Amino acid sequence: MEASARRKIAGGKMLSVRLEHDGAVIVRAEVSGDFFMHPEEAIDIVEEALAGLPLSTASKDISILIDRVLKERGIVAIGFESPDLAGLIREALE
Amino acid sequence: MRWRLLPFTGHRASVNMAVDEAVAEAVGLGNAPPTIRFYAWRPSAVSIGRFQRVQDEVDLEACARMGVDVVRRRTGGGAVYHDSSGEITYSVIAPEPMMGADILASYREVCGWVIAALADLGIASEFAPINDILAGGRKISGCAQTRRQGVFLQHGTVLYDVDSAKMFSVLKVDPVKLSDKALSHPWDRVTSVRSLTGCGAGDLLASLQAAFCRGKECSGSPLTAAESARASELSRARYEDPAWTFSR
Numbered sequence: 200m201e202a203s204a205r206r207k208i209a210g211g212k213m214l215s216v217r218l219e220h221d222g223a224v225i226v227r228a229e230v231s232g233d234f235f236m237h238p239e240e241a242i243d244i245v246e247e248a249l250a251g252l253p254l255s256t257a258s259k260d261i262s263i264l265i266d267r268v269l270k271e272r273g274i275v276a277i278g279f280e281s282p283d284l285a286g287l288i289r290e291a292l293e
Numbered sequence: 294m295r296w297r298l299l300p301f302t303g304h305r306a307s308v309n310m311a312v313d314e315a316v317a318e319a320v321g322l323g324n325a326p327p328t329i330r331f332y333a334w335r336p337s338a339v340s341i342g343r344f345q346r347v348q349d350e351v352d353l354e355a356c357a358r359m360g361v362d363v364v365r366r367r368t369g370g371g372a373v374y375h376d377s378s379g380e381i382t383y384s385v386i387a388p389e390p391m392m393g394a395d396i397l398a399s400y401r402e403v404c405g406w407v408i409a410a411l412a413d414l415g416i417a418s419e420f421a422p423i424n425d426i427l428a429g430g431r432k433i434s435g436c437a438q439t440r441r442q443g444v445f446l447q448h449g450t451v452l453y454d455v456d457s458a459k460m461f462s463v464l465k466v467d468p469v470k471l472s473d474k475a476l477s478h479p480w481d482r483v484t485s486v487r488s489l490t491g492c493g494a495g496d497l498l499a500s501l502q503a504a505f506c507r508g509k510e511c512s513g514s515p516l517t518a519a520e521s522a523r524a525s526e527l528s529r530a531r532y533e534d535p536a537w538t539f540s541r
Contacts, residue, residue, distance in 0.1 A: 212423075215349070229541060230344070231541050277369075278423060
């Protein structure tokens, strides 16, 4: 099953998520938009971190996960913050 | 440190992006000095940001019909229509320590060079974070930055003469994106050097070259043979490859 959402982040950039899920967990996530990320290849790490996430995960916990991945891997995202992406994932799933 | 100013050139989209990458590699290896480059896109092209979906941003049928190239940049940011005679693109490629670690501050610094060039032509403009320059509240320049392997690269475009009809027939404008903008029509959001001053494209180029080199030791010299060869290779291997263009 697929789910998607798209939002212009206030004061930031366009952010889209496209999710594939099996009814229980996210199987594949694609994050797109006109944001910036350094290094650019790190988008794969962020997307991979979202795979396996239970669909019931609260926005706050998704945000903590994204934040941890960004910090641990030294990834800088410009144009959105972790709660923005987490909120958009929740929006797509609901 | 002495900067290199490359001669103004016009290339197809894949070559333009490959030259930026080849120069960045050479700068990273210490084989090239920090470099300033101005260039045109021939034929006209759409470049999309590293994280954008082609189908969301570009009317591919319109591009094919009008002979407009499509290329995915290595940098983030948004889709840009590069008219072959309607804009000048710049690149600034330098060792990262020269530009500082603060990303927003370095956007502001390089955009300041564009703002100075526009001021020399009589256009008052201002930096609009993250990556735009506005004149009279309308976009006249946008840019994107990457930092890889110790190398800073910022490329951006300065609008000289906007063909709004063509621009907005090849770019898809998402109504969601306009949701927090004051102006509802996308063509109301852009302006150009020509419409504000009537000056020629040559004047804009000269003004940009002067402003970017101001306060720097800057000398004109071309790409090295190794950079040209690497650019040809990268153009073929990455920027012309549909797997790269349609990677999302």
